[in-house]
Amino acid sequence: DSGVTQTPKHLITATGQRVTLRCSPRSGDLSVYWYQQSLDQGLQFLIHYYNGEERAKGNILERFSAQQFPDLHSELNLSSLELGDSALYFCASSVMASGGAYDTQYFGPGTRLTVL
Amino acid sequence: GDSVTQMEGPVTLSEEAFLTINCTYTATGYPSLFWYVQYPGEGLQLLLKATKADDKGSNKGFEATYRKETTSFHLEKGSVQVSDSAVYFCALSRFSGYNKLIFGAGTRLAVHP
Secondary structure, eight states, rough: OOEEEOOSSSEOOTOOOEEEEEOOOOTTTTEEEEEEEETEEEEEEEEETTTTTEEEOOOTTEEEEEEEEEEEEEEEESSOOOOOOOOOEEEESSSSSSSSSOOOEEEEOOOEEOOO | OOOEOOOOSSSEEEETEEEOOOEEOOSSSOOOOEEEEEEEOOEEEEEEEETTOEEEEEEEEEEEEEEETTOOOOOOSSSGGGGGGGEEEEEEEOSSSSSEEEOOEEEEEEEEE
């Protein structure tokens, strides 16, 4: 158990809908990262928040947005869902904003999103 | 841009066999290198890491050496167990102000008794 929690574990929805994925970081971690794992794209970095502020964006679609709240939990919002958004979405947390290899990222169990 | 290339799987081995999973990278500067493991139905776990050239990361019998001259970080284990069956991801991170991890495609390992 990494200490990172993600809810829900599974989510099944229809095209055009909007969903919210939730992540609670390990106690004491200020950074939250979101990654998408799909069969065709592999594991891709989406976005990074540190202590409530956006620090970096990766291959995140404009239909997707995220935020980190004062209690440090984070939500990833996916809207106007398409079939291709079906994937496993991971959240990770770490202590620092930019510690590189000296700041291990701990991953949650993921949320599996299926868009029908 | 930065990228990681791993050998394609699946890799199928008998218990106690020697394991090598190849990983090469392309990156400017001096990235840090990682191996993560994903067991069925679980999230990724950090297996080992190396932060500079010639560093050797090791954990649970797995080893990998950061080779700058060949831009490689191959994962090895002398004697695999059935419990090692999982997907292994090689990844890199450049210290560029944030901790973005760039992953390879993953290599599935299946170990049979």
